[in-house]
Amino acid sequence: MAANRRQSLRAEALRREIERHNRLYYLEDAPEITDAEYDRLLRELMDLEARHPELLAPDSPTQRVGAPPLAAFPEVSHRTPMLSLSNALDEDEARAFDRRVREALGEEEVAYAAEPKFDGLAISLNYRDGIFVQGATRGDGAAGEDVTPNLRTVRSIPLRLDAAADTADLEVRGEVLMYREDFERLNSRQREAGEREFVNPRNAAAGGLRQLDSRITARRPLRFFAYGVGHAPGAGWRTHAEVLDRLQELGFPVCAERATVRGIDGLLRYYAEIGARRDRLPYAIDGVVYKVNRLDWQEKLGFVSRAPRFAVAHKYPAEEQATEVLGIDVQVGRTGAITPVARLRPVFVGGVTVTNATLHNEEELRRKDVRVGDTVVVRRAGDVIPEVVSVRLEARPAAAQPFRLPLQCPVCGSAVVRGGDEAIARCSGGLFCPAQRKQALLHFAGRRAMDIEGLGERLVDQLVERDLVRTPADLFSLSLEQLAGLERMAQKSAENLLAALAQAKQARLERFIFALGIRNVGEATARDLARHFGGLDRLMAADEAALQAAPDVGPVVARSIRQFFDEPHNRDVIRKLREAGVAWEEHAPAPIPPAGAARVFVLTGTLERMSRDQARELIESRGHKVAGAVSKKTDYVVAGADAGGKLARARELGIAVLDEAGLLQLLKGDETR
Numbered sequence: 001m002a003a004n005r006r007q008s009l010r011a012e013a014l015r016r017e018i019e020r021h022n023r024l025y026y027l028e029d030a031p032e033i034t035d036a037e038y039d040r041l042l043r044e045l046m047d048l049e050a051r052h053p054e055l056l057a058p059d060s061p062t063q064r065v066g067a068p069p070l071a072a073f074p075e076v077s078h079r080t081p082m083l084s085l086s087n088a089l090d091e092d093e094a095r096a097f098d099r100r101v102r103e104a105l106g107e108e109e110v111a112y113a114a115e116p117k118f119d120g121l122a123i124s125l126n127y128r129d130g131i132f133v134q135g136a137t138r139g140d141g142a143a144g145e146d147v148t149p150n151l152r153t154v155r156s157i158p159l160r161l162d163a164a165a166d167t168a169d170l171e172v173r174g175e176v177l178m179y180r181e182d183f184e185r186l187n188s189r190q191r192e193a194g195e196r197e198f199v200n201p202r203n204a205a206a207g208g209l210r211q212l213d214s215r216i217t218a219r220r221p222l223r224f225f226a227y228g229v230g231h232a233p234g235a236g237w238r239t240h241a242e243v244l245d246r247l248q249e250l251g252f253p254v255c256a257e258r259a260t261v262r263g264i265d266g267l268l269r270y271y272a273e274i275g276a277r278r279d280r281l282p283y284a285i286d287g288v289v290y291k292v293n294r295l296d297w298q299e300k301l302g303f304v305s306r307a308p309r310f311a312v313a314h315k316y317p318a319e320e321q322a323t324e325v326l327g328i329d330v331q332v333g334r335t336g337a338i339t340p341v342a343r344l345r346p347v348f349v350g351g352v353t354v355t356n357a358t359l360h361n362e363e364e365l366r367r368k369d370v371r372v373g374d375t376v377v378v379r380r381a382g383d384v385i386p387e388v389v390s391v392r393l394e395a396r397p398a399a400a401q402p403f404r405l406p407l408q409c410p411v412c413g414s415a416v417v418r419g420g421d422e423a424i425a426r427c428s429g430g431l432f433c434p435a436q437r438k439q440a441l442l443h444f445a446g447r448r449a450m451d452i453e454g455l456g457e458r459l460v461d462q463l464v465e466r467d468l469v470r471t472p473a474d475l476f477s478l479s480l481e482q483l484a485g486l487e488r489m490a491q492k493s494a495e496n497l498l499a500a501l502a503q504a505k506q507a508r509l510e511r512f513i514f515a516l517g518i519r520n521v522g523e524a525t526a527r528d529l530a531r532h533f534g535g536l537d538r539l540m541a542a543d544e545a546a547l548q549a550a551p552d553v554g555p556v557v558a559r560s561i562r563q564f565f566d567e568p569h570n571r572d573v574i575r576k577l578r579e580a581g582v583a584w585e586e587h588a589p590a591p592i593p594p595a596g597a598a599r600v601f602v603l604t605g606t607l608e609r610m611s612r613d614q615a616r617e618l619i620e621s622r623g624h625k626v627a628g629a630v631s632k633k634t635d636y637v638v639a640g641a642d643a644g645g646k647l648a649r650a651r652e653l654g655i656a657v658l659d660e661a662g663l664l665q666l667l668k669g670d671e672t673r
């Protein structure tokens, strides 16, 4: 049925509205509606067009969802060749460019337009009477592929321009690319769907644009930035800056980083400024482009072979480079985490020579399947540690074998263990493994652990490097002579350290347990364990089921405690610590209240005879729990002086309120139970 006037007006209104939202989103970064609302508008227009095909127009935003697949891309000749840029690889070459320009023009100083060199794909867009009619890739520069349906899906490319002298016949040039953030999101979607991940934003953008089925392109988050015009007979621009201003006015995305600068000093300043911000830009760049700003001067300078004389690309050091994997080492980190590291044929990347790159963990290693002998792409951006991005499978030697992580720690020989569904393999050597020793010693001596004053990082480094200390137990047999012989260690400091060590021997069980550095056992768990078991031997003897009977100890924590004490080295260290005189008070294990007899207490206000912490300890030592907030699950609220909101809430819920004496009375009853 032919559309009536109301329907055709509605279709036109929807088209304008949808494109307005595209502009708000992509150009102004200020969306006014949600994605769902946007989709609703689009769907309404699609419905209208489906029912009344005569309403369909090539500039309709519905064309952005993609068209049926093509058999092949038609070839198109560019009316003006799409040229390449010559490169300036360092400052000298940038200076040489400026010198050549000045000499050819006979000018003292030249104004340049400077802009980022986008790391995407060059594209040409043709508009007739303001309507986007054809878009093409660069191809060999003379002819490219007609990818019009694909480019229509790129929401930041305007499908219609205001009618004007310069839009009757206009060819705009620019770059299609993917924002890094969109790339990460796309890759995590791929990962979740079990699909292949893309290597970098550039590949993902290029692959997206080369889809014969534009409905696939439509699902790639592609963007466009205009950087020039190929053909514009109706325009009378005088400078490149004017060109970009006009393109922006017409609704093309033009990057905000562009600038006009004077002379080589201006260029080099621009290069440094953009270089410093490179990692924070939303898109990848591989350099900046300098263009003589005056268009008549551009014409005068002309071209050499296939590159203009009026422009140059000043490159930044590449952030990605290919190199060979010479070997794969494993490093043992602070918590025993085993990190595979690729040893590389030295390669200059991101401005430094890189010889190692992390492979993160076993899961990553398996996913990327990096093998000795492989050619890999290495990435180093900013200050981040170099990493292996991908493997060039086509270059893999036939004999290359998959790499397996060792079953034993390469440093201490202890078993390498994997915790359930954890991606990380760990050395189980704990206190015994030299790689973990330094960190373990620092942890042991820490303020919240054994609190050994004066045992800082620099000292621990020396003690371990000179092999004076291998385990925390060795700390207690250090002599004054040994200590005084260390760098930057005065006699007095050595004496102070020995005194601190002597003092630390008077320990508390909970702090000692925490100091051991058992994985997943923090301060709170150590306190619970000390209270629950009352003595170290009972803790060490407990099986996983017995461990889980302690408050807040689940299967994961129970397993890591068991693994720790099962390691003979760890038991050995503990024995030596005790022999050295480290001791603590033990007590009977906490009574386990019969099922259902454990109560939940909430403390509020100031108590008189004990601190809140002491009250908590007392309550917990009887097998009860202390919660932070009053809820229906609370059995008692213990209220001291100036109790506030929690007391009010208890009254509201009808919960029993105790004073200090009432609490003690109640707990006494527990003891006789």
Ligand code: IVH
Residues within 6 Å of the ligand: 083, 084, 085, 086, 115, 116, 117, 118, 119, 120, 121, 122, 123, 138, 174, 175, 227, 228, 289, 308, 311, 313
């Ligand atoms: S102007 C005649 N400006 O660099 C000059 N090109 O080697 C034509 N590129 O494939 C190019 N950012 O895709 C120009 N701001 C920019 C650019 C840029 C990236 C790419 C372009 C082309 C290559 C030229």
